[in-house]
Amino acid sequence: MQAIHGVHFRDIQSNSIALLKNARVLFIMFDGATDVAVCENEIVYAHVVDEKAPRNVFVSIVNIENAHAEGVLAGIVYGMESVDEKGWHWKEKLIAMGSDGASVNLGKRNSVTKHLKDQIPHLVAMHCVSHRLELGALDAMKAKDAKVFLDLISVLLNLHKHYHYSPKALRELQLLAEAMEEKMIKPVNLQGTRWMPHLSSSLEVLLKQYCTFVAHFENTVEGKIGTVDVQSRAKNIPKHLKSYDLLHYMHFLKDVLSVLSELSLKFQEDRSGLPEALEALETACLQLVAQKQRPGEKLQKFIDAIDDNGKFLGVQLSKPTLTPDRLKERQNSLIDLVIDHINKRMGDIDSGNILKDMQVFYPVNLPEMEQEITVFGESEVTTLCEYYAPVLNR
Template sequence: MQNMFHTAYYVVKKEKPFTDFPDLVQLNSRTGSNMTNCYLSDKACLRFTIDIYNVEREQLLSDLKNAGYISVMIDGATDTGNLENEIVYVKFFNKERGVVQSFLGIEDVKHAHADGVLSAVQTVFEKAGLDNWKEKVVFLCADGAAVNLGKRNGVAAKLKEEIGHLLAIHCVAHRLELGLVDSIKENQRLKQLQEVLQYLHQQYHYSPKALRELRMLADAMEEKVLKPTNLKGARWLPYIHKATQILCNSYAIFVAHFEDQVSPERTTRPSPAVMGRAKNILHYLKSHTNVQFMHFLLDTLDFLKALSLQFQQDSLTPGEAVQYIEACLNGLTELCLEPGEQQRKMLADAMNGTYRGVELKNTTTDTLATDRKKITDMLTKHIESRLGDLLSTESIVQTFSALDHNVWPKLDNSDESKEAFVLHGRANIESLCHHYQSILVREGTTVTEVLGVYRLYKIWARMRNGPLRDTLLEILQR
C-alpha cells in the first residue's frame, strides 16, 4: 500500500490527471515494485490523495498552533466561475522542520473591499482552528492593491488597529515588475520592442500554420527555434526576459520567415493586414541599432530576472533582499558604463554589417552609450522608488541588519574597531524593541534584557560564516 500512496503523491505533485494512476501502478509492477492488485482506478487515486492531504493538513495545523509567531501572505484570485477568492499562506518556525511556508486555505470574498477580504482571511483561520491568530501574526505580505495596503482603509491598516506591531510589506517581486513597467511607459524604444515581442507571440500562438512554417524553416537552416512566449505570467519579468532571449537567439530564423511572408514569389499570399505587420517587423529587425538595442535589453533583463528569482526564494531575509537590490543596481551601473556580454557579442559578429547572415541597415559604430545611460538611469530611479523603503536606513526592515554578522565592523586589536563593534547595531535593536514593545510586555521582557542577549549573540555570531538565515536557524533549533 505504501507504493500506492507514493504513486498517488507523484500524480498530484506532477499535476497529472488521476486517470494516469492505473497505468503508473502497472508500470511500477512490471519494474519489480510490490504493488497491490486492488484500487486500480482514478477514484482510488482521489481517495489516496485525500488521505495524504488530511495527514499533511493535520501536521500543518498542529505545528501552526504550537508556533510562537506567524507571518501571513495573502493574494487575490479568480476561479473559473469568475468569482473572487482570497488565498492565504502562512510562514512560521518549527524546531524540527525549520522555517515552514505553506498554503493554509482559500475562501470566497463576499465583498471586494477591505472588510470583505479581511473577513475571508478570518474565515480561513477559523476553519483551521486558529481563532487567536491575530495574537501570533507579526508580518503581512500582499500585492500593492489599495484594498490590501491602503493607508486608511486597507486590510493592513485595519489589522494594525488591532495589531500595533504588525509589519506590512508590498510584495518585493511585484514591486520590481512595477518598476520595469514604469520604465517602459517612459521610453519609446522599450515600448516599441515590447510591441514587437507581443506581435511575435500573437503571430505564432494563434496561427498554427505560421508556427509550422517557422519550425520547417528552422529545420532547413539546421537551427533550433522556440515558440515566442507571452509577456504575461504569474511573475511577469522572467517572461519578458524569455521572450527577448528567444528573439535574440533565433533572430535569423524570424527574419527569414518574415522575408518569406512578404516575398512576391510566395504561392499563398497572406492577408494585407498580415503583410503590413510583417513588413513593419522586418524593417525593425533589420536595423543595426534595433538589433543592438535588443541585446542590450537582454543584458539588462539578465540582472532584473536574477533579482526577481532571488526575491521569490522562500528563504529570503530582509538583509539578503537589500544586498540583492544593491547588486542589481551595481550591475545596471556597469551596463551604463560599458556594453554587456550579449551586446558585445552582437557587435563583434556584426563587424562587416551582416549579422547571422542578415544584412543590417544603418550600420554604425555607436554602442548606444546615450540610450544605455538613459535607460539604466531610468530603471535605477524606478527600482529605488518602488523599493526605497527597503533601502532607507530609517526603515524598520533595515533595522534587522543588526543581526547580520556579515555586515558587522571587523574586530581587531585596535580600540577604534572594538568601539565600532560594541556600538554597532545597538540603536537598531532599540528601534526593534520599540516597534515590538507590546510583544515584549506580553512576554515579560525588558529592553535591557534584549540588549544583553544581543551582546552575547554578537560574541557568538562574529566567528560564523555563511548567510544570516543559517546562523539564526542554528540558534533557534538548539
C-alpha cells in the same frame, strides 16, 4: 474535475497544516488573480520558521466576492481558517503581512492592512520588494526611450499572438526550424503576473530564434499566406526585427534584465531577509554600472555578429540612426535611470522604526569594538519586546 481539483488542493494544503499550527508566529503574504473563468481569487502563503530556518508555505487559494478591501480580507480570513475547521488562533500569531502596493492592500484609510491593524495593532505591513523592483524598472523604461520600449513590447505581443492563435503558423515554424537545423521554441506570452521575467523570457526566445522568425515571416509574405491580419503582422514584425536600433536595444535590455531578474529571484528566496535583500540590491547596481564601462554579454555578441555590410546573422539590417557615441550615451542614461528609480522604490524598505530595530539581529551589523558589543542592541531589543508583548506574553 472539481472533485479532482479539491483533492489535489487539500493534499497540497495538508503539507502546510502542521507547520502553520505549530508556528509560534506568522507572516502572511497574499496576492490577487483572475482565473480562466474570470473569477476573482486570492492566494495566501505564510512565512514560518521550520527547524530554525525560514520557510514559505502554501495556505490556500480562495474565491472572493469582490476585489475591495472587505472582500479581499474576507478571502484571507476564510483561507487561514480553512487550515483547521475546528478553529485556530492564527491572528494571535500574526506579526507581519506582505503584498503588492495596491491601495486596496496597503492604503491608509480603507485597506486590508487598515482592517487587520485595527484588530492587531502590532502588525507590520510590507510592500513586496520584488514588486517594488519591477515597478522601478518599468518606470525607468517608460521614462527613457519610451517609443523604442513600446515598439519592442508591440513586437513581442504580436509575435506571441501570431503563433499562439494559429496552429498552422506554429506548424510551419516548426518545419522551418527543422529545415534550418534549429530547435523550435514557442514564443512566450509577455503578459503575466510578474512582468519582468515574462519580458526577459520573451526576449530570450526571440533572440535565440531570430533567423527562423525572420525567414518564416518572409515566406508568409512572399506566399501571400493567411488572412489580412496575418499578412499585416508578417510585414510589420520583420520591419522592426531588421531595425539596427531596435535590435541593439533588445540585446542591451536583455543584459539589464538578466541582472534585475537575478535580483528578483534573490529577493524571493525563503532565507532572504532585509540584509540579504539590501546586499543583493547593492551588488545588482554595481553590475549595472559595469555595463556602462563595457557592453554586457548579449550586446557584445550582437556587436561582434554585425558584418561589414551591416548584416546580422545573414539578415540585412537598416542603418543605425544614432552614432556609436550616442547609442552609448542612451544606454548609460537608461542604466542611471533604472538604478535611480529602483533605489527610490526601495528607499524606505527599512525605514520603519520596528524594522530598524530588528537589524540588531543581523550579524553584519555587529560592531567591531569589543566595548560596543557589550551593550549593543539593548535599547532595540527592549523596544521590540514592548512592541510585540501581546505575542511574547501569550
